[in-house]
Amino acid sequence: MLGSVDSCVLAGLDVRRVHVEADYGRGDPGFFVVGLATTSVKEARERVRSAIKNSGLEFPSNRLAVNLAPAELRKEGTGLDLPIAVAIALARAAKRPPARSAFIGELALDGSVRHVDGILVAVRGLSNLGYEQIFVPADDAAEAALVEGIQVIPCRSLSAVVNHIVGVEAISPAQSAPAGVSSETDQPDHDLAEVHGQEEAKRALEVAAAGGHHLLLSGPPGVGKTMLARCMPGILPPLVLTEALEVAQVRSLLGELPRDRPLDWNRPFRAPHHGVSMAGLIGGGTGLATPGEISRAHHGVLFLDELAEFQAPVLQALRQPLESGRVSITRSGGSVTYPARFTLVAATNPCPCGWAGDTLRGCRCTPGGIDSYQRRLSGPLLDRIDLQVGVRRVPLETLASEPTGEPSAAVRNRVVAARLRQADRQGCLNAQLKPSRLRQLAGLAPTARRSLERWSAQRGMTARGFHRAWRVARTAADLDGSEHIEERHVLEALGFRLQDVAA
Amino acid sequence: MSRTSSEDARGDRGVQAPLRARGRWPPPEGPRVAIVGSRRPSPYGEAVAEQLGLELARAGVVVISGLALGIDAAAHRGALNGGGVTVAVMGTGVDVIYPSAHSVLAEAILRGGGALVSQFPDGTAPRRHNFPARNYTMAALSDVVVVVEAAEGSGALITAEAALDLHKEVMAVPGSVFSPLSVGTHGLIRDGAGLVQNARDVLAAVSPGGEVLDDPLAPPGGLGFKLPRERDGILSHLSDVLALSAAEIARKLQLPIAEVLGRLTALELDGAVRRHQDGYVRALRRGKDSA
Numbered sequence: 043m044l045g046s047v048d049s050c051v052l053a054g055l056d057v058r059r060v061h062v063e064a065d066y067g068r069g070d071p072g073f074f075v076v077g078l079a080t081t082s083v084k085e086a087r088e089r090v091r092s093a094i095k096n097s098g099l100e101f102p103s104n105r106l107a108v109n110l111a112p113a114e115l116r117k118e119g120t121g122l123d124l125p126i127a128v129a130i131a132l133a134r135a136a137k138r139p140p141a142r143s144a145f146i147g148e149l150a151l152d153g154s155v156r157h158v159d160g161i162l163v164a165v166r167g168l169s170n171l172g173y174e175q176i177f178v179p180a181d182d183a184a185e186a187a188l189v190e191g192i193q194v195i196p197c198r199s200l201s202a203v204v205n206h207i208v209g210v211e212a213i214s215p216a217q218s219a220p221a222g223v224s225s226e227t228d229q230p231d232h233d234l235a236e237v238h239g240q241e242e243a244k245r246a247l248e249v250a251a252a253g254g255h256h257l258l259l260s261g262p263p264g265v266g267k268t269m270l271a272r273c274m275p276g277i278l279p280p281l282v283l284t285e286a287l288e289v290a291q292v293r294s295l296l297g298e299l300p301r302d303r304p305l306d307w308n309r310p311f312r313a314p315h316h317g318v319s320m321a322g323l324i325g326g327g328t329g330l331a332t333p334g335e336i337s338r339a340h341h342g343v344l345f346l347d348e349l350a351e352f353q354a355p356v357l358q359a360l361r362q363p364l365e366s367g368r369v370s371i372t373r374s375g376g377s378v379t380y381p382a383r384f385t386l387v388a389a390t391n392p393c394p395c396g397w398a399g400d401t402l403r404g405c406r407c408t409p410g411g412i413d414s415y416q417r418r419l420s421g422p423l424l425d426r427i428d429l430q431v432g433v434r435r436v437p438l439e440t441l442a443s444e445p446t447g448e449p450s451a452a453v454r455n456r457v458v459a460a461r462l463r464q465a466d467r468q469g470c471l472n473a474q475l476k477p478s479r480l481r482q483l484a485g486l487a488p489t490a491r492r493s494l495e496r497w498s499a500q501r502g503m504t505a506r507g508f509h510r511a512w513r514v515a516r517t518a519a520d521l522d523g524s525e526h527i528e529e530r531h532v533l534e535a536l537g538f539r540l541q542d543v544a545a
Numbered sequence: 546m547s548r549t550s551s552e553d554a555r556g557d558r559g560v561q562a563p564l565r566a567r568g569r570w571p572p573p574e575g576p577r578v579a580i581v582g583s584r585r586p587s588p589y590g591e592a593v594a595e596q597l598g599l600e601l602a603r604a605g606v607v608v609i610s611g612l613a614l615g616i617d618a619a620a621h622r623g624a625l626n627g628g629g630v631t632v633a634v635m636g637t638g639v640d641v642i643y644p645s646a647h648s649v650l651a652e653a654i655l656r657g658g659g660a661l662v663s664q665f666p667d668g669t670a671p672r673r674h675n676f677p678a679r680n681y682t683m684a685a686l687s688d689v690v691v692v693v694e695a696a697e698g699s700g701a702l703i704t705a706e707a708a709l710d711l712h713k714e715v716m717a718v719p720g721s722v723f724s725p726l727s728v729g730t731h732g733l734i735r736d737g738a739g740l741v742q743n744a745r746d747v748l749a750a751v752s753p754g755g756e757v758l759d760d761p762l763a764p765p766g767g768l769g770f771k772l773p774r775e776r777d778g779i780l781s782h783l784s785d786v787l788a789l790s791a792a793e794i795a796r797k798l799q800l801p802i803a804e805v806l807g808r809l810t811a812l813e814l815d816g817a818v819r820r821h822q823d824g825y826v827r828a829l830r831r832g833k834d835s836a
Contacts, residue, residue: 239792240792241791241792241795241796241802242790242791242792242802242806243792244802245802245803245806260822392822398585398822405585409584409585409614409615409644410644413644432790432822432823432824434790434792434823434824493810493811493814496814497810497814500814518803521803522803529807529811530803530804530807531807533806533807533808533810533811533814534803534804534806534807534810536810537791537806537807537809537810538806
């Protein structure tokens with residue numbers, strides 16, 4: 043007797059179809075699972091056997107073989123429990139599964155269906171493969187229902203699924219339509235209006251948010267660098283649907299998606315500690331790599347405080363994702379690619395003690411110490427950060443006065459307008475413009491070009507630095523509502539290049 | 546603190562060991578002035594040292610310093626920009642450039658007809674205890690020692706001390722009373738060191754008699770330092786000692802920050818202001834950028 047259903051396994055964000063076949067008949071009693079199943083899948087035998095028995099179904103008492111095809115694909119995870127059990131039940135009932143259907147779920151010994159990680163990714167992938175009816179754990183139904191154009195069947199128990207298929211009692215499909223999910227964002231925790239002074243840094247935040255530029259804040263301890271960085275998500279526009287889904291996919295893989303609210307419109311804000319490992323920041327682990335902090339920060343903000351304290355190899359590994367917006371990691375289980383298009387906000391002290399350059403409070407570091415501290419930041423990584431701004435101590439009289447800063451909401455309106463201009467003109471943010479498109483889309487007024495070239499010659503700017511300043515000038519013009527880049531925009535952009543000053 | 550003996554100071558009295566030299570040694574005839582100070586000066590101190598180096602070199606003075614970071618480097622650079630001869634007295638072997646970042650500067654000193662000299666054998670690596678001895682040598686080789694910015698306990702004060710022992714003239718450039726870098730120099734002035742306001746004060750000290758009749762400095766009259774011409778409202782708000790952030794300037798002028806940043810950059814391009822880690826300061830002269 044033969045029964046078969048479809049399911050899938052995940053390799054990062056890739057979905058691979060798995061055909062589950064169950065066959066039983068004469069022979070010595072036994073239960074075999076074949077088809078390159080790893081330990082977690084082999085263990086399914088015990089769960090499936092108990093679940094079938096405890097669901098009031100009969101477990102075949104003779105030889106039972108389950109094949110997971112294609113046999114050359116490595117299969118991992120517990121999501122194959124439900125499809126294996128359903129295939130066995132269908133073999134006994136001599137039934138076929140509904141057309142274009144697929145099954146995912148882990149089984150408890152009593153036959154109930156449990157949550158598995160990565161449902162959103164799996165369901166999107168299955169939908170792309172042409173499946174129309176997908177059986178998922180009831181706990182994960184809201185997550186699966188974010189995918190449009192499919193029918194999601196929430197499964198509470200194995201017996202309910204079998205009853206549904208044989209036509210005893212139908213399960214009503216979960217409500218679909220992600221558009222129905224409230225698109226409200228939370229009130230941001232930090233508002234720019236609460237930040238005293240620091241107009242220069244606030245302006246840098248605004249430019250960074252508008253153009254998607256990476257930003258470095260440099261200044262002594264306790265002047266508000268962290269506070270400023272935490273204001274960043276509040277001046278970014280809320281996620282759009284495709285972005286929110288991409289963010290949710292990464293969280294789904296990690297099992298971090300809240301059940302009651304699978305779709306979150308807030309921009310992610312991640313602030314890993316400087317002791318973070320390579321695998322923690324970039325992604326990694328054994329077998330197949332899991333996403334790291336940079337992928338959790340996809341479409342949001344990655345805040346690295348005390349940048350110079352991070353291990354050098356970890357910082358070096360940031361270079362590829364900073365350029366390409368994604369990261370590829372190869373481990374023994376294969377190579378996976380995760381999205382990592384984030385805005386980097388980094389903060390650093392100017393020297394180990396933090397007070398170099400402060401006129402009133404002396405720095406106690408040796409020149410050699412400052413040099414080696416700053417050298418840890420210099421070079422290729424710094425070259426990829428478009429905006430650098432010094433954050434100073436705010437005078438006491440400013441601190442004591444009432445905050446008079448602009449609220450985040452007002453800044454966000456300008457950022458949204460500037461982003462719209464960019465989307466209309468080029469379909470991407472300014473920070474992602476290649477030099478060739480920059481020449482085409484960001485014409486410089488003659489005076490603007492002259493200033494940029496003069497600065498470049500005076501400071502020995504690299505070609506990369508030249509283009510970065512140009513991109514920032516493009517953003518300054520967009521914030522200004524200007525289609526042409528005037529001299530004042532270039533001059534402002536150059537004002538955010540602290541690295542040309544350190545000498 | 547005036548010099549009691551002039552002729553024997555010409556030689557190498559007080560130099561303990563034979564000197565090794567690269568480049569032209571001894572340097573051309575003429576007065577020798579050492580310019581020393583903090584390795585981490587304020588923008589003001591750096592500008593003063595560079596300007597003094599430049600103007601003294603133009604007046605035919607051999608500018609002596611220690612090839613260190615900060616004031617030393619600024620003095621050498623100024624002298625080279627003035628087309629003069631400058632001598633670096635090193636605390637390492639003459640073949641060991643320390644800090645290594647100054648190898649370009651050392652080359653320029655040699656090309657400019659100056660010299661690198663040291664009392665230490667070739668190959669001597671930088672050692673903490675060698676530098677005070679070097680400072681003593683520097684004082685011995687100079688007629689006048691000018692200190693520009695020295696915090697308490699600075700090595701520049703050792704040079705000044707040595708100069709007093711050797712009966713050489715010690716002079717100091719005053720700084721901001723708010724700055725810890727002025728403690729050493731103001732202490733010297735309190736104890737009787739000559740006050741340096743411009744290069745002419747130093748020239749007066751190297752030619753005994755006091756009066757510089759043939760003023761070598763152009764333009765004559767007024768201060769030795771030229772202040773940049775006022776172009777708009779921003780410059781008058783900037784100090785040449787304490788750095789001011791763009792935010793503070795914007796607040797004073799009641800202008801949007803984006804505009805102030807742009808105008809500051811324009812002034813920076815013209816060499817009228819300098820950007821510092823901590824904010825903006827007024828540059829002491831227009832001219833090509835030295836950063």
